[in-house]
Structures are given as C-alpha cells and as structure tokens.
Amino acid sequence: xxxxxxxxxxxxxxxxxxxxxxxxxxxxxxxxxxxxxxxxxxxxxxxxxxxxxxxxxxxxxxxxxxxxxxxxxxxxxxxxxxxxxxxxxxxxxxxxx
Amino acid sequence: xxxxxxxxxxxxxxxxxxxxxxxxxxxxxxxxxxxxxxxxxxxxxxxxxxxxxxxxxxxxxxxxxxxxxxxxxxxxxxxxxxxxxxxxxxxxxxxxxxxxxxxxxxxxxxxxxxxxxxxxxxxxxxxxxxxxxxxxxxxxxxxxxxxxxxxxxxxxxxxxxxxxxxxxxxxxxxxxxxxxxxxxxxxxxxxxxxxxxxxxxxxxxxxxxxxxxxxxxxxxxxxxxxxxxxxxxxxxxxxxxxxxxxxxxxxxxxxxxxxxxxxxxxxxxxxxxxxxxxxxxxxxxxxxxxxxxxxxxxxxxxxxxxxxxxxxxxxxxxxxxxxxxxxxxxxxxxxxxxxxxxxxxxxxxxxxxxxxxxxxxxxxxxxxxxxxxxxxxxxxxxxxxxxxxxxxxxxxxxxxxxxxxxxxxxxxxxxxxxxxxxxxxxxxxxxxxxxxxxxxxxxxxxxxxxxxxxxxxxxxxxxxxxxxxxxxxxxxxxxxxxxxxxxxxxxxxxxxxxxxxxxxxxxxxxxxxxxxxxxxxxxxxxxxxxxxxxxxxxxxxxxxxxxxxxxxxxxxxxxxxxxxxxxxxxxxxxxxxxxxxxxxxx
Numbered sequence: 158x159x160x161x162x163x164x165x166x167x168x169x170x171x172x173x174x175x176x177x178x179x180x181x182x183x184x185x186x187x188x189x190x191x192x193x194x195x196x197x198x199x200x201x202x203x204x205x206x207x208x209x210x211x212x213x214x215x216x217x218x219x220x221x222x223x224x225x226x227x228x229x230x231x232x233x234x235x236x237x238x239x240x241x242x243x244x245x246x247x248x249x250x251x252x253x254x
Numbered sequence: 255x256x257x258x259x260x261x262x263x264x265x266x267x268x269x270x271x272x273x274x275x276x277x278x279x280x281x282x283x284x285x286x287x288x289x290x291x292x293x294x295x296x297x298x299x300x301x302x303x304x305x306x307x308x309x310x311x312x313x314x315x316x317x318x319x320x321x322x323x324x325x326x327x328x329x330x331x332x333x334x335x336x337x338x339x340x341x342x343x344x345x346x347x348x349x350x351x352x353x354x355x356x357x358x359x360x361x362x363x364x365x366x367x368x369x370x371x372x373x374x375x376x377x378x379x380x381x382x383x384x385x386x387x388x389x390x391x392x393x394x395x396x397x398x399x400x401x402x403x404x405x406x407x408x409x410x411x412x413x414x415x416x417x418x419x420x421x422x423x424x425x426x427x428x429x430x431x432x433x434x435x436x437x438x439x440x441x442x443x444x445x446x447x448x449x450x451x452x453x454x455x456x457x458x459x460x461x462x463x464x465x466x467x468x469x470x471x472x473x474x475x476x477x478x479x480x481x482x483x484x485x486x487x488x489x490x491x492x493x494x495x496x497x498x499x500x501x502x503x504x505x506x507x508x509x510x511x512x513x514x515x516x517x518x519x520x521x522x523x524x525x526x527x528x529x530x531x532x533x534x535x536x537x538x539x540x541x542x543x544x545x546x547x548x549x550x551x552x553x554x555x556x557x558x559x560x561x562x563x564x565x566x567x568x569x570x571x572x573x574x575x576x577x578x579x580x581x582x583x584x585x586x587x588x589x590x591x592x593x594x595x596x597x598x599x600x601x602x603x604x605x606x607x608x609x610x611x612x613x614x615x616x617x618x619x620x621x622x623x624x625x626x627x628x629x630x631x632x633x634x635x636x637x638x639x640x641x642x643x644x645x646x647x648x649x650x651x652x653x654x655x656x657x658x659x660x661x662x663x664x665x666x667x668x669x670x671x672x673x674x675x676x677x678x679x680x681x682x683x684x685x686x687x688x689x690x691x692x693x694x695x696x697x698x699x700x701x702x703x704x705x706x707x708x709x710x711x712x713x714x715x716x717x718x719x720x721x722x723x724x725x726x727x728x729x730x731x732x733x734x735x736x737x738x739x740x741x742x743x744x745x746x747x748x749x750x751x752x753x754x755x756x757x758x759x760x761x762x763x764x765x766x767x768x769x770x771x772x773x774x775x776x777x778x779x780x781x782x783x784x785x786x787x788x789x790x791x792x793x794x795x796x797x798x799x800x801x802x803x804x805x806x807x808x809x810x811x812x813x814x815x816x817x818x819x820x821x822x823x824x825x826x827x828x829x830x831x832x833x834x835x836x837x838x839x840x
Binding site (some may be wrong): 190 | 437439606616617649653
C-alpha cells in the first residue's frame with residue numbers, strides 16, 4: 158500500500174490544513190475529468206488523512222504488515238523506540254470535536 | 255473549440271444550454287428556452303414535441319405522453335396512438351428536439367452532450383437516460399447529477415470555503431445535495447432524494463381533491479375518462495402555479511360532463527391553505543432528506559452558508575417557509591430555477607471540452623453499491639445478505655474490492671448478484687444485474703473470490719470477479735431490461751425515430767416550399783434521392799463503411815435542415831462518392 162503522505166507529496170508531520178490545501182491543489186492539477194486514475198489515487202490518500210481519527214488509523218494500521226494486532230503492535234513499538242512519533246497526529250485526535 | 259451541449263431532460267420541462275463566447279447561455283427560440291417534455295402524434299400520425307404536444311394533450315391524451323422521465327429505467331411499453339414505445343424512445347424524441355434547436359440557433363451541427371439526471375437516479379435509470387441520448391444521435395460525454403450541475407452555476411467566493419445546500423424540487427423528482435466550494439474545487443459531500451416526488455404529485459393531489467368533491471356532488475368520477483381527467487389535470491396545474499401568487503384560485507372548466515342530458519361544469523374554488531394541507535406530507539418528506547444529507551455530510555445547519563433553490567416546484571411559498579424555518583437561512587434563487595441545471599451541464603461540457611472556466615467538480619455516488627451473499631441479516635443467517643463494496647457518498651471515480659469465499663466443498667460456480675441501496679437485506683435494494691463466475695477449481699470451501707467494483711464519473715458500474723488462486727475472471731454483463739433493449743431494439747428504435755423526424759421535417763418543408771429558391775429546392779430533392787439510394791447500399795456495407803455512411807448521411811440531413819445550399823451540395827458530393835464506390839465493389 159502506498160504511503161498516503163508520499164502520494165500527496167507531504168511529510169508525515171503535516172497539519173490538517175496543509176493536507177487539505179495540498180489536496181485541493183492536486184485536484185486542480187489532476188481533475189477527475191482529465192485524469193481519473195491519478196485523481197482516484199490522490200483521493201484515496203486524502204481519505205486516509207483527512208481527519209484526525211483517519212490519520213491515527215492510517216498511522217497505526219497503514220503499515221505493510223498490518224493484518225494482525227501483533228504486527229501492528231510490533232510496528233508501533235519499533236516506531237516508538239526509534240523515536241519517530243508524529244505528535245501532531247496524536248495530538249490532533251484530542252482536538253477533534 | 256468543440257461544442258458540448260448541456261441538456262436538462264426534465265419531467266415537465268427540458269432545456270438545452272451551451273457555452274458561447276465564454277458565457278453560459280440557455281438556448282432560446284422565439285424567446286422561449288423551455289421545451290415542455292411532452293411528445294404526441296397528431297391526427298395524421300405526425301410527431302409533435304413540446305408546446306404543440308402539450309396543447310393537444312387535453313384533446314387527445316391517448317396520443318400524447320407526458321412525464322416520461324418518471325418511467326425511465328422501467329421495462330414498459332408506452333402507448334402513443336397505435337404504436338408502443340419504450341420510455342427511452344420518447345425521451346430520445348425530446349433530446350433530439352433539443353439537439354435540433356441547438357443546431358438551428360448555433361448554425362452548425364452538434365454531436366456531443368452532457369445530460370443531467372436526478373442525483374438519486376439509480377444505475378438502471380442512468381443507463382436508460384444514456385441510451386435515450388444515443389438514440390437521439392448524441393454522443394453522451396457525461397451523465398451529471400442535477401443539483402451538482404446547478405451548483406456549478408453558482409459564482410463562489412474566492413477567498414474562503416463555502417458550503418451550499420442545493421434543494422432541487424422538480425416536476426417529478428426531488429434531490430438535495432450538500433456541496434462545498436473551496437479554491438475552485440466543487441465537492442459534493444452528500445446527496446439524498448426521492449426519484450418519485452415532485453410537482454406532478456402536487457397536481458395529482460389537487461386533482462383527487464377536486465374530483466372527489468365533484469364525485470360526491472354528482473356521482474361522476476371525472477378521472478375515468480382520459481379526456482376529462484387530462485382537462486382537470488391541466489386546470490389544476492394552472493391553479494397550482496397561480497396559488498403561488500394568489501390566496502384563492504377559481505377553476506372554471508365548462509361542460510366537463512353530463513348528467514341526464516344536463517351539462518355539468520366544474521367551478522371549484524381552492525384556497526392556498528387547503529392546498530398546503532394537501533402537499534404538507536410530501537414537503538415533510540423532503541425535509542427528512544435535508545436532515546439526512548446534513549448528517550451524512552457531518553455538518554450542522556449553521557455550517558451551511560447558502561441555500562440554493564432549483565426546480566419549478568420551489569416557487570411554492572410553502573417550500574420557502576418550511577425551509578426557512580428549518581435552516582434559518584436566507585434562500586437563494588438568483589439563477590433561474592428552471593434553467594440553472596442545463597446551464598450547469600453546459601459548464602461541465604465546457605470543462606470536458608477543455609475550456610478553462612474555473613470550477614473543478616468532484617461528485618459522489620449517492621447510493622451504496624454491493625453484492626448479495628450468504629451472511630447475517632438483522633442477526634439471522636440469510637442468503638440475502640447485502641455486502642456493500644462502494645459506500646454511498648464516495649467520490650467518483652472509485653474502485654473498491656472485497657474478498658469473498660465459497661461456502662461449499664467443490665463449489666463449481668459463484669453467483670454474483672449486484673445491488674444498489676442501503677438495506678442489509680438485498681431484497682429491499684435495487685437489483686442492477688447478476689452474473690456467474692463458473693468453472694471454479696475443485697477445492698474445499700473457502701476458495702477466495704475477489705470482487706472489484708469500478709464506478710466511473712457517470713456513475714456507471716463495472717464489476718469484475720476473480721478466482722484468486724487461478725486468476726480466472728468474469729466481468730458483469732448487466733442482464734436487465736435496459737441492456738437487453740440495447741442489444742435487441744436500439745437500431746430499430748433509431749430507425750423509427752429517424753423516420754418520424756423525417757416525416758415531420760418533410761411536412762415542414764411542404765408548408766414552406768414556395769419560399770425556397772429553386773436551386774435550393776433542386777439540391778434538396780437531389781439529396782433526398784441520394785439518401786434513399788444510400789439506405790439500399792448501407793444494408794450490405796461493412797461495419798466501417800456503414801459508420802462512414804451514417805456520419806455522412808447525418809451531415810447531409812442536418813445540412814438540409816439548415817437549408818444551406820452550399821453545405822447540402824458539399825455533403826451530397828461526399829456521400830455520392832462513397833455510395834458510387836460501394837456500388838462498384840459490390
């Protein structure tokens with residue numbers, strides 16, 4: 158599964174506002190009418206990142222081997238150890254209405 | 255730049271619009287943009303479309319068809335005079351009339367169109383609409399949702415995001431869409447509706463109200479005779495419109511019936527209040543849809559910036575009142591509610607043709623699509639379990655897959671029935687078609703089958719099923735009445751339509767023959783001889799040649815219609831060359 162941040166050309170610390178603005182720029186660049194394939198990819202990536210819950214879900218379960226809870230926990234541990242915690246992703250969940 | 259027409263094929267009225275010199279414009283003839291969606295045959299069997307058909311409706315309801323849009327997608331034959339027609343054929347007559355209007359106004363032939371449908375139209379109804387467009391001789395480049403089209407005519411604010419609620423109450427259908435406009439991207443967030451709710455229903459309620467009273471008094475049911483029924487219906491239609499401006503309306507239909515040799519007149523008075531009591535239940539339904547679409551979009555009423563009214567029935571004062579109460583918003587109808595759908599379709603046509611007009615559209619599917627399988631329905635195992643694959647309000651185009659597995663050892667085939675709807679029991683959803691993936695490997699149960707749905711920008715679905723182990727696959731050939739019509743009757747219907755229009759055109763010519771200059775008359779006569787000859791040759795031509803013949807004959811026919819001497823001669827020469835060549839090789 159492609160990394161949605163990569164598809165949108167963003168880094169994983171991007172804010173919701175940045176994600177939305179980037180999505181709008183890309184839609185104007187690749188409208189569904191002219192480039193349906195590319196649009197579908199952009200939209201799929203955007204759907205994974207558009208709100209805090211989705212971002213957290215993508216962050217937790219979006220890895221290459223996310224089909225078992227163990228695999229997800231291992232990945233989580235690995236990321237925690239390596240210190241790569243996108244705090245914006247975690248914090249934005251708390252801000253969600 | 256190529257011209258793509260925007261066509262609003264409505265239940266009561268139809269409109270065609272186009273982008274000209276960078277401006278969107280509903281095309282008018284004699285100052286009139288609206289073509290009533292009525293088709294009829296006169297006493298000589300000649301085709302009537304629009305106002306002439308509408309005028310004869312009360313006199314000859316058996317030779318006149320109204321509101322055909324409500325029958326789109328049904329497997330029925332509609333009787334008009336001595337012949338029967340599929341709904342798509344009648345719709346095609348209206349679309350072709352719009353096409354010809356556009357060609358007359360623009361002065362050149364047009365092939366392509368964007369046609370609008372209610373957002374809540376299902377797959378089958380969309381496919382029937384597309385078929386009608388093709389029968390009318392159009393290349394349907396896009397099917398677009400009506401409320402979405404309307405929102406494209408709205409000039410948004412450049413600076414910030416705006417959210418619109420489009421309330422579209424037409425002659426026969428109701429839609430509500432929530433649309434967000436930001437930085438030139440128009441995104442539909444949610445759509446709801448009812449494809450069987452519109453101004454026609456208001457008429458019918460009034461009709462029943464008046465006929466019931468008349469029956470009580472005179473023991474005569476006016477609805478039983480087609481002629482008196484259509485007279486009353488036409489009268490209530492007028493009354494309904496006047497009730498938007500007047501508190502009381504008097505209907506006067508003289509000699510509507512007869513009892514014991516004494517003529518009876520229909521002269522009831524209707525108060526607006528009375529009328530509002532009648533239609534209130536229908537309007538309540540629309541408000542439920544408004545709530546549902548807001549909740550689907552995850553928005554509160556106060557997050558909506560604007561309400562846009564579309565469709566003739568939104569002129570009803572009660573609609574304004576109820577919406578204003580519910581949404582606490584000022585309502586907007588700056589763009590003519592009768593014309594804005596066609597104009598929006600023309601904007602979309604312009605975008606497809608590559609004209610840079612600004613908005614980019616991201617539309618959704620308002621219905622969930624999925625398949626029927628074995629599973630739990632309301633807690634009980636059932637073979638009628640609906641398994642959603644593309645959820646409603648998913649942006650288009652969309653591709654989604656789900657994995658299923660066989661339930662028997664050595665299962666040879668998998669049955670894949672495709673449905674559209676929101677109920678977990680497929681029997682309450684709309685069936686789109688079904689197919690089998692056959693000759694599966696002889697393995698124990700649990701053989702994995704991947705089902706993929708591709709939903710394109712027109713909302714038209716392609717379904718693929720793959721046996722995962724072997725890669726064997728099958729694609730859905732939709733097996734329903736609409737696709738059978740395409741296979742079996744399309745050509746026949748096209749020919750029938752062609753000849754009806756030719757007869758009408760021929761009669762038109764006869765009436766004005768004296769006015770044509772002699773050279774032009776001669777050129778037309780020659781062209782018509784050639785067209786007759788072409789038909790004979792075309793029967794035995796190869797597919798490629800047949801296509802070329804069709805192209806050239808259409809060119810010639812539209813040249814004849816435009817009465818352009820030069821063009822007729824040029825088109826005649828081109829076709830003549832081909833016909834001579836084909837005669838030689840035979």
